[in-house]
Amino acid sequence: MTETSRERPGEGLTVALFATCISDTMFPKTPQATVEVLERMGCRVVFPREQTCCGQIFTNTGYFDDAIPSVRTYVKAFGDYDYIVGPSGSCVGSVREQHPMLAERSKDAGLQRAATAVASRTLDVSEFIVDVLGVTDVGAYFPHRVTYHPTCHSMRVTKVGDRPYQLLKAVRGLELLELPEATQCCGFGGTFSLKNPDVSVSMAADKARNAASTGAEYLVAGDNACLMNIGGMLSRQKSAMTPIHLVEILAHTEGKRR
Amino acid sequence: MTAKPRLTPAPPPGELIDSPRFPVAARRELGNTAQRRNLRLATHTIRDKRANAVGEMENWEQLREAGGAIKNRVLRHLPEYLEQLEESLTRNGATVHWARDAAEANRIVIALVQETGSQEVVKVKSMATQEIDLNEALEESGIAAWETDLAELIVQLGHDRPSHILVPAIHRNRSEVREIFLEEMGRYGTPAPPGLDDNPTNLANAARGHLREKFLRAKVAISGANFAVADTGSLVVVESEGNGRMCLTLPETLISVVGIEKVLPSFDDLEVFMQLLPRSSTAERMNPYTSVWSGASEGDGPQNVHVVLVDNGRTNALADPHGRQALRCIRCSACMNICPVFEKVGGHAYGSVYPGPIGAILNPQIRGTDSAVDRSLPFASSLCGACTEVCPVQIPIAELLVHMRGKVVDAKKAESKGVHMPHAEPAMMKAGGWVMGDHRRLEAAQLAAKAGGGVLGRFTDHIGPLPWPLSKWTNTRDVPNPPTKTFRDWWNVNRADQVEK
């Protein structure tokens, strides 16, 4: 057995789950899968229920003042935890890169200190598994052809690097197909998709076409918003490809599916 | 008023600042299928080449850091460096002029040309002169300005506007270029050879033939500068075709229009920028022609040398310590080449000579946020961040896009103070911000979504057409129904025993 398949590397660690508002509301299977994987690794997972949202919908639309309540809520919900883990490169990236700026704007020195500290303890689930738990094989089994879309914010804001690929490569039965023009944006961009719908759709169509060209059964990513965008295009194009969050693949084990 | 006969091909009518909002212009440009194909091919080719050219450099990240740091120093001490530049240039025999805005810069240049008695000028490709719309100002004063860069020539002869800062005719393919040459060259000088085909070499030769007489005849040249070196009083032009070298050496009079942010402290700094710029822009290890001149040298090249230093809104940007990072830009164009939005719509949609990601953050700073187009530009991005990754002077473009969105929103809010009809968006954002301020409000909102999902779910697996503004989404993409149970519900049932902390 290699070192990376150590059974329960999370023993003794408490992880606060940052479900993200979009997954909490629209894609509950993703945070559920996060809980399953982390518990399987031996972690104790808690869900601070005061949590709401990272606030980036407001921040990225230019409404900084309206994002500040989200920062306060985030600090209140997660202030006491050493590890805060979320299944979204984008929401985690927003917490890490935008909360300090927003807190500064609030002119509340206490919030500023707290937000900066909490932000630095917030990790994407792929970072937590690979860096903190020190494993890439989480005992998953997923006998399917998949292709992976590295979402822009996971790649360029949160900078998860090749961790998702490492995790996918360790999944038994999984065949990973290369996505052409992988690093090109899917065109979602939050309110961009509403403010510039024509450009957004054209970008999503490119992404969906590239994904379909791989012949994969599943399109994997670490952000449900992007998956919803590309998935919406695939569904409209009557494609058989299914969007799925990375962590849902990691939660899937042989012979035991919830 | 009767129209004067034109000396040079007329560009499209109207001022760029009056362009429509980006989404409207983008829709117009997206409808141009041929242009989309040209853009896609051109951007993807140059992207890959740039990646290779940059990939060869082991110290690329250090170079970017150095480039950013030098430019930051310039911006912190701009007045000092500009004074030093003026001093050195003057010592070298050049005359320095200062222009607050486009109108003043144009007036200065026109007066300088008129002094020479010449009624035409040859031009080195220059963004600063595009920015101040110098060619049209000259035309109105009875002076013909001839663009000599191949792509600028194509644009000028095509009665068109540049759509890219480095490859102004990126939106054109060679058969279009052939048609333009055959149709227009003869009206403004040496005609294209009659049987001209669309072979690139033959097209370039036609341009050479057309330009030759203009180069040899010209008494005055107008250039910009990529860099203005403060300690030695030197200007630098980086180019590929040699047309710049011709303009910079043949005529008697040379007038260079230079943005005040182009100053570099010392000649040694060129070491950094001459590694960063060619690889980032044309993806070459080194560009074919780099011209450096320090004032006038007796018996060699232009004897009457002028430098017009232009502000034109740059000090507005300088006043914002965060936003001014955009002034580090060395106009390499890497950000627009990598941009998935630019790739779709091209440069004309941005309503400025500075398109793409840099245009989206620079224009609203130097022109302000009063016009419809400038207000829309910071939103002309999915915030994918590809631009930030390639920028050779480490401008955090994505972050500045968000910063500028904040400024646009603040400006709109200030305007609507006391007005009783709030726009839908601020009201939605405010309500949303309030909901996210307390989990109980979020849970209440989720309850409503679930109820909707529960009803819809009986009929279909995705939501049907939604009302505006969400219709912009559902018109083209499906949206899954909200599930009937949120994650919170699941947690309450399955982990009810789990205590926090």
Ligand code: SF4
């Ligand atoms: S912003 Fe950066 S990448 Fe874009 S043109 Fe300027 S220097 Fe080049």
